[in-house]
Amino acid sequence: MADAVAHRDGSVDPLRLRLSALAVVPTLFLGIFFLWPIAALINRARNDAAGVPISESLTRTHAWSLLGFTLGQAAASTLLTVIVAAPIIWLVARVDFAGSRLLMVVVTVPFVLPTVVVGVAFRTVFDGPLEFLGVSSGLWPILAAHIFLNVAVVVRVVAAAWQGIDGRAEEAARTLGATRWRAFRTVTLPRLLPAFAGSAALVFLFCSTSFGVIIVLGNGELQTLETEIYTRAIGYFQISDAVILSMLQIVVVLAALGLVRVCGASGSGAADGAMAAQRAGRRRRPVGAVWMVVVAVCGWTALWLVAPLAVLALWSVRPQAGGPWTLDGYRALVTPVNGVTPLETLGYSVFSAAVAAVAALLIGTLGALVISRGGRIAGGVGNFVATLPLGISAVTLGFGYLIVLAALPRDIRTSPLIIPAVQSLIAIPVVIRIVAPALDAVPLRSRQAASTLGASPARVLATIELPMVGRSIGAAAGFAFVMALGEFGATGFLALPNTTTLPVLIGSALNKPGADQVATAMACSVLLVVATTLAVLVIELLGRRRPAKLRQ
Template sequence: MAHAVARDGETLRFRSRGAFGLARGFGALVPLVFTAVVFAWPLGVLVMRAFDDDDATTLSQSWSRTGALGLLGVTALQAAVSAVAALVVAAPIVWLMSRAKLPGTGLLRVIVTLPFVLPTVVVGVAFRAVFDGPLAFLGVEQGWTSIIAAHTFLNVAVVVRVVSAAWQRVDPRQVAAARALGASPTRAFLDVVAPRLLPAVAAAFALIFLFCSTSYGVVVILGGGTAHTLETEIYLQGIGYARLPDAVALSVLQIGVVLAALAVARLLGSARVPQSGTTSHAERPRGIGWIAVIAVLAWIGVWLVLPIATLVVRSLRPGGHWGLVGYRAMFDDTYGESAVASLRYSVTSAFLATAIAVVVGLLTAATLTRSGGLVARTGAVLAILPLGISAVTLGFGYTLALAELPYEVAASPLIVPCVQALIAIPVVVGVMVPALEQVPPRLRDAAATLGARGPRVFVTVDLRLTAKSLAAAAAFAFVMAIGEFGATTFLARANTTTLPVLIGSLMGRPGADNYAAAMAASVLLVAVSAVVVAAVEFAARTRTGDRRRKRC
């Protein structure tokens, strides 16, 4: 009897896996088809245009005419300086988040994470307000100094998340052993902790370099027309001067640089930090230790709170007088679509993009964790690749690709949500892969033994156990979609203008009312992002608390 039951269980499990294999094969095709159409197609058109003989120019000629190598050097230099600045600014914050046990840690995490998810155009507007307001005496309202400061603000969270996670995996007993052998606190840190943090620091540097080398909104808002990178020059040559061959040549160069940076980031990110199986424990500060904590909190206030606070104040006091002029100006449609109308479209478009990103990203994560077929891996790589490709390059590729289609297709309101989803999919994949990897296989086998088919196993076991992670992924996807600026700048039309694109347009228009409306609209996007990040942080803390109670 026992053998018969075992055979029946094995048969059910085999059938379940077979059924799931068919569904998994179909699920692997969805990311592959979607990214091939929405991502590979416009880039393929762009690359083909680069080698089109009808333009009677070569890549080297276009690079020489546009000063591409000089732009490449400037782009790489500012990205490297921004990455170093982010590491320096984040260093004390990493210490605080890793070693100090404080009340209100959740709020602190929200403050640290919020800048990273803000739209780049909003960050540019915020730093315009800072350097034109509290820090006006520095005389750096526009230019490379303000750009690097904004990039630092944007990417502190990358360093904090990556390096503090590595620090928390360092065995505190090793540090205690070094201290017992006579090492000073500094020597123990340099000999024990620092070597284990170096891979994480290098990975954070590579990621920030990648993000800053493809930065567009910050450079446009804070560059003052004098600071140029490959990103801004692609837009200028393609849209401003209508020199398509030169814009295409710069885009090809940008693709090569970004792919190289992405490869380095992936290589460094895959380096494993030595682990001992224990987790370090944060300690409550005592005595003089509170001085360091207060100093770091003040440091956070200057770098991460001041820009947001200044933006809020300037939105309520745009002309030196308190009032709601900026918020009332959001209803003004004198020069076209009002900010309120753009907000409505942005929310609708972001929700649609989130739905697409969640479906494609979840299928990608499932194929990555449950299969290793060629189709699955190809689709997964294509789905993650948009994280490193320049949004401006992608937008320019769409400009060329859509020009070959009928107007009814090119003007479809679905174009913008699909592109926004493409930018958000890597975020969903990054959240869901580790979540799905933690699902015990024995639970799937138990469900299969009880008669559940493959798709039902996935829904009742995998999705049930990772529901909170999926909600967090959807929330971050929504924030990424509603704040996308680079690609949608190329694609926005009269009825598909998103709020970030309108903010950039308002900042370029003369008049105090336009400036006030841009400030007010930026505050609204900050508020949306803050609510989402706070909700994700609260859910994460609730999930951690549930795990601790179960262990107890």
């Protein structure tokens, strides 16, 4: 018997009323901190475009060439990411070896690193070991950085789908005489295509809104819609042009988000539910020649995902090729920049990320409850609303905030809580997508038993459901923290001297001349890499095993 259904006599179910009340909080939060800035941006575009044909504005801003490069580099990055991820998917999905968990940490860390740090890392790679290529900036470094950032998306989605596929059909094909490759190609691969399509659509979305990587590696010569909005708004204060580009960016991103929903509609949760219990049996210990393949794939993974960070760490103590070894970059962490030291900036970054993680966890958990317990209609609407912040470019959102804050009192504009509010918006969709499936997995009979014994819905939630999903909530909090810690797009619009985050400081240092500035940027980048890696390690430990009741 469902516990969230209207009574036969027409009276309203009290649980539905409680869920409606809970939905008010995330709705108000998203309305104030998300819809308001976007509405202000649209209103500004309407006013600025009064009497000016849209076609003329788009031509003046070179919007079509910007759009072409934005979509072209995103498509190329997506294709290359899938190719690089393919062998890693096999290793994660089919092989069980001692380093499996470390492998998942290595795969996950790049995805949650600040994009500006990734840009710095690949600048060091192409200025150092790959200097002979003569492409320290430009399209190829951008594509390589996007591969590094997004391999985790393809690996996690497709490997989970592969682990959830019943292997008996492939075994039957082998029994009927098919080779191992033919059985995979004709039986398993077609069932993985939805997962490949969904993950590729996500990668395309992320690459089309890439900001930090393009800013650092584009070297001012290559511009996407995202970076051009920032350049015109902040660099040249051409507000009307930036607004026009922002409107085009919203259209592009919403189209990409629609593509994500269409491509990822099936297969995204293929390994969840009843099939999850069979995962352990799907992975096999390597024997014989398989070990050679495992070692080769581990080397491939290290080449793409570990080597850039190792080069970054090396150059943080030797910032010039052939130059002396030095710790000047790390010593500069206690040297004031605009009256604030990088270490103090790190302190504010950790504070803002922690506040953002708490806000995202509270709002996201409430949203997950509404989606999980509110029925099909409420769940569908909640899912769509929760996805919106993920679909809108962070730079566009930051620009909208800039317009809204300009009309507010100074005390609000300079509040240190503005940055965490923006950062939490980026993390809320991730929290919902981690917590909602965990709530769905709580056995219905456990909730019904507690209700039969007289427990109120609030008590059932507090004593039954939340303890069961505690690990998922902890993982969601960890992801929210690292995503907030590395947010760069919107924060770059809003940061003041007392609210500058470490990613913004790194971007500023790279734009200033001198080896000292480069050394400081690299040292700060290494700090963020270490902080992010520790957070991902904690997340992996939290997810090491689920409570026994959830495995029933």
